[in-house]
Amino acid sequence: MFISSQNSAPSFKDFTLVMPAVAVGNVGQLAVDLIVSTLNMSRVGHMHTDCLIPMAGNNPYATCKEDAEELHTPAEVYTAAELKLAVLQIRAPIVQTKSKKFRQLLVSWIKASGFSKTVVLSSSHAYQRDDQQLKGTPLRYLVTPSLLTVSEDALKELGWREMERVSAFPGLTDTNTEPRLYIPGGGITKGLYTESCTEDVPLAVLLLFCSEGDNIPDAFTLVNHLNDWLHLLDSNSQEPNKWKIPTSWNLLFGSGIPPALF
């Protein structure tokens, strides 16, 4: 359930929604963090639901001491009104038995909010690729029919690769089994996509094949890929590090080292 953190409910009419799927290496979530922190987006509400495991912390995007003390919850919505951009950040895993409920909640919220399109940032196990997927770029996309009708030209121009349908039993030439959409380690990605297809929601999935570890480089790859399409940041700028890493990303490898070691 979306709960506004302001006194009036925000309007998302014709906004583009970017959201992560909790997936391998948390690449989508990291990429969304980069967007929120770089564009300095403001929080407009919380997604308050029993489908997510509770967690809380102080401001993950704090820039100074003054704004550090601010409570943040497992799922929050941010906007940048001038860009007509809304972002849903999910910071906690989904309760195992409730992933279907969470998916439905998201789809109905997306439909009710009137977003012009939704982009899901996701990832999939690199080790489960088949032979054709191993070649070339690790980035893939998927679009629902209703988004394809409006964005076909833009997607063609980008020259992206669509996620391949893989055979259910590789190596067997059984003509009876149809190739299927398979996103191992992608969490709710596939369910969200198929449901959006049937519900006629304009939605795209951008995903990256990766392995778990330090997935920060993967997040940069994915967010740059998204930027090629949505132009959130001026792509002409030659700065290599145009995305701003939030403060909550520090100490990824644990606490400081005892000085007595050296």
Added chain:
Amino acid sequence: MATFFGEVLSVYSRAVEEDDEELEENEEDEEIRRELEEKREVRLHWSPEVSEALRSGNKLQCSDFILAVGHNAASFLSVYVLSSANWDAVGHASVWNERSRAVTGQNSEDSACVFYRHKDNPSVLICQVTCYLAEDQLFQWTEKVFECLQHRQLNVIVLSDSSVADYKTADYLCSSSAPFLRSLHTSAFSDQPVCQPLEQPNIVTGLPAAVLNHCQVHRIAAVVYQCYSDVIGPDSVTMETYKLALTKLGRSIQLDPSPSTDILRKFARTTDIQSNLYV
């Protein structure tokens, strides 16, 4: 995952299973699932007086709700607050999950989450939680408990145990610094917390997080005081750390300034006897 120094850390897998819900589920599976869900439901049992009031639509008039999560936090309240005998047990919550013991310990399960109310000042409610609440039960517990409380002018204080091993900081923590408190509060909380705020990337999880989330979206003033301790099991030094957190409650709660050693001994079980590590 290997660190910069090549040391291998055991990190729990963040990989996510693809949901296999499309698999056909037969009726029996569904029934088992339903029964299990029913069994996992959080149940609140109030005293006759309170449940009578709740039934007639009167929520508990509560100005301060103090929730202690963990053995140290709960023992702190037992030693410093509840020992004054001015408290009535008004209810308990029963929770069943995968970590619940067999039926033999029925009583101990019921005493793992108890609500107390002050005799003279019934607007102060205390809850001690020492049992394990599963991830899917946290939200429900919070919803059910807060449904019974009057929200206006409500102040929530959560005391929560944590291990110093879970605390991340750029400076190396020397052993003398623990135990220490960190705070995290909702936007509606207008007071000044008694200790430093919890620094990113540290987060709060479990029941304290569920309560904070609930209070944040419902605009209730709430603060969590997380105590990071380096001792496993209840000990008096860690308990004393929480004293600071309740100093602002002076008007409604009397802290026993120096509890008798007998009471302390009862709660601070000596754990060294059970450990044979340094025999």
